[in-house]
Amino acid sequence: xxxVEQHPSTLSVQEGDSAVIKCTxxxxxxxxxxxxKQELGKRPQLIIDIRSNVGEKKDQRIAVTLNKTAKHFSxxxxxxxxxxxAVYFCAARLSNYQLIWGAGTKLxxxx
Amino acid sequence: xxxxSQHPSxxxxxxxxxxxxxxxxxxxxxTTMFWYRQFPKQSLMLMATSNEGSKATYEQGVEKDKFLINxxxxxxxxxxxxxxxxEDSSFYICSARGGHGEQxxxxxxxxxxx
Numbered sequence: 001x002x003x004v005e006q007h008p009s010t011l012s013v014q015e016g017d018s019a020v021i022k023c024t025x026x027x028x029x030x031x032x033x034x035x036x037k038q039e040l041g042k043r044p045q046l047i048i049d050i051r052s053n054v055g056e057k058k059d060q061r062i063a064v065t066l067n068k069t070a071k072h073f074s075x076x077x078x079x080x081x082x083x084x085x086a087v088y089f090c091a092a093r094l095s096n097y098q099l100i101w102g103a104g105t106k107l108x109x110x111x
Numbered sequence: 112x113x114x115x116s117q118h119p120s121x122x123x124x125x126x127x128x129x130x131x132x133x134x135x136x137x138x139x140x141x142t143t144m145f146w147y148r149q150f151p152k153q154s155l156m157l158m159a160t161s162n163e164g165s166k167a168t169y170e171q172g173v174e175k176d177k178f179l180i181n182x183x184x185x186x187x188x189x190x191x192x193x194x195x196x197x198e199d200s201s202f203y204i205c206s207a208r209g210g211h212g213e214q215x216x217x218x219x220x221x222x223x224x225x
Binding site: 032034041044045046049089096097099101102 | 216219
């Protein structure tokens with residue numbers, strides 16, 4: 001079946017540094033790639049998304065890049081802050097609107 | 112933005128009982144809702160896709176007779192965990208599909224089966 005691989009599973013960075021999380025997907029027909037932030041015991045929150053007709057999208061400290069040929073997409077967080085600590089999930093949407101989820105990355109921001 | 116509610120937020124029940132979880136889209140109509148289960152430190156696992164007015168589509172390995180889904184209106188889908196057992200204890204999250212295909216998530220239901 002279709003799958004999304006996400007790396008790393010855990011990422012620890014110094015406050016103020018940048019964090020990068022990478023995902024690859026298998027379904028070449030996927031055309032929408034959201035990123036979610038989930039805090040413990042809470043619902044996933046959409047933080048940024050990108051569609052297949054765009055290579056990069058930025059929103060303040062958060063950016064996402066997409067390489068459709070290689071089927072890679074990445075989340076970049078700059079100037080990390082303590083409140084960025086959470087689990088981040090990437091996903092790829094299938095043609096039937098189902099989301100295929102990555103396994104998640106636990107981001108730890110060290111003070 | 113679109114709001115999805117889920118009720119109850121937390122439930123504790125005895126083994127063998129049934130539990131119903133409601134998912135409502137409050138300010139939009141959702142022809143499609145998704146039900147997920149999330150175990151500790153794991154990703155969301157899609158259980159089933161619920162379409163208004165038709166039978167739900169279950170993912171492989173999910174027992175349709177144990178996890179009953181009803182999507183009787185454009186704003187409400189329910190998941191009933193029948194004859195719950197301790198291994199069914201998990202975080203259950205629904206999402207509703209918006210007009211542009213995006214998914215809006217409910218706050219989740221923490222189910223604990225004793």
